[in-house]
Amino acid sequence: MKKISVRTSDGQEFELEENLAMESATIKTSLDAFSRDDIILLPNVNSWEMVKIIEFFTKVQELETKFGVKFMEKKEGRFLEAFQAEFDKDLSDDNLYCLLWTVDYLGIEVLLENLCHLMAERTKNKTVESCRNLFGVQHDYTPEEEAEIREDYSWAFEGPEIEE
Amino acid sequence: MKIQKQQWGVEEHFPEEIIDKILLKLPVKDVIRCSAVCKLWNSLIKNPTFIQTHLNNQTHDGISKRLLLISRQSYDLHWDNPAALFGQYSNLRNPIRNSNWTKGIVWEVVGTCNGLVCLAVSSIHGDPCPPVILWNPSIRKFGFLPSPSRAVDCYRYESYYLCYDSRIDDYKVVRIVREPYCQVEVEVWSLASGSAWKSLDNVPADFSPSTSHHAFVNGALHWAQSRLTSGEEEESTVSVVALDMVDGSFRNVEILQCWRGAPMISRYHGDGDQCWLALFDLQGDSCFDLWVMKEYGVAESWTKLFNVHLLGSPEEELRIEPFGFTKSGQVVVRMGGDEEFNSFKSYDPKDKQFRDFGNQAYDYYFMDSFVESLVLLGQTNVFSY
Numbered sequence: 135m136k137k138i139s140v141r142t143s144d145g146q147e148f149e150l151e152e153n154l155a156m157e158s159a160t161i162k163t164s165l166d167a168f169s170r171d172d173i174i175l176l177p178n179v180n181s182w183e184m185v186k187i188i189e190f191f192t193k194v195q196e197l198e199t200k201f202g203v204k205f206m207e208k209k210e211g212r213f214l215e216a217f218q219a220e221f222d223k224d225l226s227d228d229n230l231y232c233l234l235w236t237v238d239y240l241g242i243e244v245l246l247e248n249l250c251h252l253m254a255e256r257t258k259n260k261t262v263e264s265c266r267n268l269f270g271v272q273h274d275y276t277p278e279e280e281a282e283i284r285e286d287y288s289w290a291f292e293g294p295e296i297e298e
Numbered sequence: 299m300k301i302q303k304q305q306w307g308v309e310e311h312f313p314e315e316i317i318d319k320i321l322l323k324l325p326v327k328d329v330i331r332c333s334a335v336c337k338l339w340n341s342l343i344k345n346p347t348f349i350q351t352h353l354n355n356q357t358h359d360g361i362s363k364r365l366l367l368i369s370r371q372s373y374d375l376h377w378d379n380p381a382a383l384f385g386q387y388s389n390l391r392n393p394i395r396n397s398n399w400t401k402g403i404v405w406e407v408v409g410t411c412n413g414l415v416c417l418a419v420s421s422i423h424g425d426p427c428p429p430v431i432l433w434n435p436s437i438r439k440f441g442f443l444p445s446p447s448r449a450v451d452c453y454r455y456e457s458y459y460l461c462y463d464s465r466i467d468d469y470k471v472v473r474i475v476r477e478p479y480c481q482v483e484v485e486v487w488s489l490a491s492g493s494a495w496k497s498l499d500n501v502p503a504d505f506s507p508s509t510s511h512h513a514f515v516n517g518a519l520h521w522a523q524s525r526l527t528s529g530e531e532e533e534s535t536v537s538v539v540a541l542d543m544v545d546g547s548f549r550n551v552e553i554l555q556c557w558r559g560a561p562m563i564s565r566y567h568g569d570g571d572q573c574w575l576a577l578f579d580l581q582g583d584s585c586f587d588l589w590v591m592k593e594y595g596v597a598e599s600w601t602k603l604f605n606v607h608l609l610g611s612p613e614e615e616l617r618i619e620p621f622g623f624t625k626s627g628q629v630v631v632r633m634g635g636d637e638e639f640n641s642f643k644s645y646d647p648k649d650k651q652f653r654d655f656g657n658q659a660y661d662y663y664f665m666d667s668f669v670e671s672l673v674l675l676g677q678t679n680v681f682s683y
Contacts, residue, residue, distance in 0.1 A: 238316055250316065254323035262334045269312065271336050283334045286682055289438055290330035 138165065139173040146181040147173065154191050159241025176240075183236045186225075190245050193220055217248055218255070227256060227268055259295045318342055322352050326436045326670045344676035350467055353412055353671040358571065363625050366415065366668035368407040369660035373435075375668060376656065378625045384644060384655055393433050393440045393683045403428050407664045409460035411514065413671025414469060416460035430458055430471055432489070436670040441680040443487055446473055446495045457509040459519055463543045466490060469673070470543055472519060474509055482506065486546070489677075502548050507539060513565040515575045516594045518542045520551065522577070524560040536561060538575070551575065552597035554589075566590050566603075567625040567667065576623070583617040584608040588629065604647040606631065622665040630655055630665060 138155040141147050152170075155161050164174050176184075197217075198204060225233070230253060237246045257265060266273055275283075284291050321332060321343060329352070333340045342348055356362045363378035364387055373390040394405060394417070405417040405428070417431040433440035446456075459472040468490040475483040482505045485495040507521030514520070518540040525535055538551040553561075557579050566576035566588070574590040577600075581587065585607035593599035606629060608618050617639060621630045629645045631652075640661045643652040656662060674680055 234312065234316060238313065246316075247319070250319040251323055254320045257320060257324060257332070258328050260328075262331060265332060265335045269317075269335075271339070274336050275334070280334055283340075287330045287333075287438070290327050291334075293327075296331075 136170060138170065140179075140184070141173050141175050142179045142181040142184050143177050144181050146184070148181075148184050148188065150188070154188075157191070157242050157244070159243075160239060162241075178239050179236050180232070182229075183233055186221075186233060187237070187240075187242065187245065190217075190221065190248075193217065194244075218252060221248075222252055222255075225252070230256070231268070231270070259297055261296060262291075264297075314338070314342060318348065322348070322355055326672060329672060330437060330675075343672070346467060349672045349675060353669065353673065356413075356669050356671060362669060364668040364670070365624060366407075366410050366664070366666055367656055367660075367662055368664035369657075369662045371660050372657070373407070374657075375435075378667060380624070380626050380628065380644070380646070383653075384624065386657070390435045391438075391683065393435075393438070393681075394431065405431060408458045409514075410666050410668055411460045411462050411469065412673055413669050414460065414673050416458060416471060418458040430473075430487075432460075432469070432471070432674065434671065434674040437672060437675055438682055439674045439677070439680040440683065441674070441677065443471060444494060446485055446487075447497065455509075459512055459514070461514045461519055461543050462517075463488070464517060465544045472541065474507065476509070484541070498546060500546070500548060502539070505539060505548065508560055508563075511563050513563045513575055515565050515573055517544055518549075520563055520575060522561050522563045534560070538563065538577075551591070551595065553577065554597070554600050561589075562620060564620070564623065566623050566627075568627065578620045580619075583615075586618070586620060588620075606645050606647075608633070621662070625667055632662075 136152040137149040138152055138161070139147055139149055140155070140161070150161075155165070161174055161176075168174075230249065234246070234249050234253060237249055256268065260268065265271070317339065321329060321339070324332065329343055333343045365376045365378045365384065367374045367376055373392055375387045375390060376384050377387050378384065403419055405419055407415055408418045409416040413434055413436055415433045415435060417433060419428045429445060430443040431440055432443065454475055454477045456473055456475045459474075461470055461472065462468070463470055468488050470489070471487045473485045473487070473495065475485075481503065482501060484498040484501050484505075486498060487495045504525065506523050506525055508523060509521065512519055512521050520538055520540045523537055523539055525537075536553065536557050538553050540549050540551050541547075542549065557577070562578040562580060564576045564578065566574045568574060568590075574592060575594065576591075577589045579587040579589060585605065587605050588603045589600050590603055591599055592601050606618065606620075608616050615635055616633060617635070619632045619639075621632045621642065623629060624644065627647065629647070631643055631645055632639060633641045633643055633652075641658065642655045642662060644655040645652050
């Protein structure tokens with residue numbers, strides 16, 4: 135199988151199998167425009183992110199062999215549990231945030247879906263302040279506006295399961 | 299790490315599509331809390347497409363299946379899962395109990411659809427007409443419907459049904475008014491148009507639904523009707539009539555002619571997301587057959603799935619009556635003798651066993667599948683409790 139070469143923002147080069155590279159809509163567009171022999175430059179992708187992406191595809195192939203199912207079509211179910219266990223533990227909130235950006239930029243649909251699921255899990259049971267920190271969101275409500283929402287749905291803001 | 303993003307010259311927050319994807323995966327309580335994060339998130343969440351997609355995701359997620367079990371004593375949600383013994387998941391606060399609205403009137407649950415619950419006063423009463431209530435327990439909001447055109451009096455009976463028009467993402471309540479020796483009246487109210495009840499002028503002359511049981515299947519409300527035919531022998535013909543919620547038309551659904559007596563209509567959940575029109579053919583007090591229409595509208599597709607009967611001793615004189623279905627294909631039945639007829643069991647056709655169901659101290663009168671949803675979020679004229 136043909137290998138596609140990519141170079142990340144910090145100058146590292148990676149060789150991807152063609153079918154894997156084609157999972158990225160962005161790389162696919164580049165390949166359609168240019169020759170497959172050229173190195174594709176990815177100035178918006180860091181090398182640690184590329185390592186993670188390759189790790190994801192390797193994991194998918196392992197799980198496909200183990201469960202005998204084509205996981206690329208499936209987005210939920212057993213794959214998600216196995217994926218989460220492996221992928222989640224080494225990924226800090228900031229790293230997950232950056233990886234989401236990168237995978238969205240690269241247009242890798244199936245990995246994006248799984249990362250969104252991971253992000254959702256980290257959002258559950260978080261206070262409003264923690265959510266703002268997690269997503270780097272600007273607080274744009276006036277104190278009165280926010281108080282109104284909190285009063286209208288007071289039950290949603292309280293509970294033993296909600297953590298900082 | 300975020301500084302790295304600024305090097306690209308990109309805005310600091312995620313594209314809306316990604317926020318959307320993430321929010322759609324959250325349970326209702328977390329979604330509500332997220333509406334306080336910022337104005338963009340609030341507008342994403344209150345978007346009708348978001349609410350509908352969130353609901354569809356919940357419906358297909360196996361973990362979210364619940365049963366709404368209503369008794370005189372309690373409003374409860376149970377796990378719709380035999381492995382969890384259909385145990386209680388949560389207790390729901392009655393939105394209007396002990397409030398200014400009640401004034402001695404007792405509302406009953408008459409239907410649930412996509413996470414909405416409809417409360418109505420179905421018994422005979424006089425003016426003024428207590429309003430119908432639409433309630434979403436998952437977001438703790440409820441609202442009153444406008445009064446229908448004509449109140450009922452001691453000779454008229456009214457019944458209400460909640461359903462959904464998937465073509466325009468609209469919730470509708472149907473009101474049927476029956477008066478002895480008169481044409482049945484049918485009115486419909488819709489959440490999207492909101493204002494007044496609309497009388498239907500196409501009600502068939504022979505429309506005489508058995509209003510105690512109904513089934514919302516394939517976008518239409520179904521009732522069994524049994525009419526005495528004139529003739530030498532007093533025979534009854536059984537038929538199933540449907541009211542289509544999309545185009546407002548009435549039609550008959552063909553049934554097999556072997557059924558005598560008034561069958562009990564229901565909605566059966568097969569494996570996965572299958573939803574079939576079902577009829578219980580009651581044969582005496584301790585036995586019934588379950589028939590399902592595997593292909594909607596095709597009379598030949600009526601299939602007898604199984605028979606349920608009690609193997610009690612004759613002295614016990616136990617009666618059994620179907621009460622509803624779980625999504626795992628079990629029938630919930632009400633059992634008992636002449637003195638007490640409120641023991642609820644689940645029947646598993648796979649092993650033909652009856653098992654205790656629900657809280658044995660409660661007298662249930664309503665059961666249906668339930669899903670947590672955001673419907674009614676962002677609606678005006680709704681109240682919190």
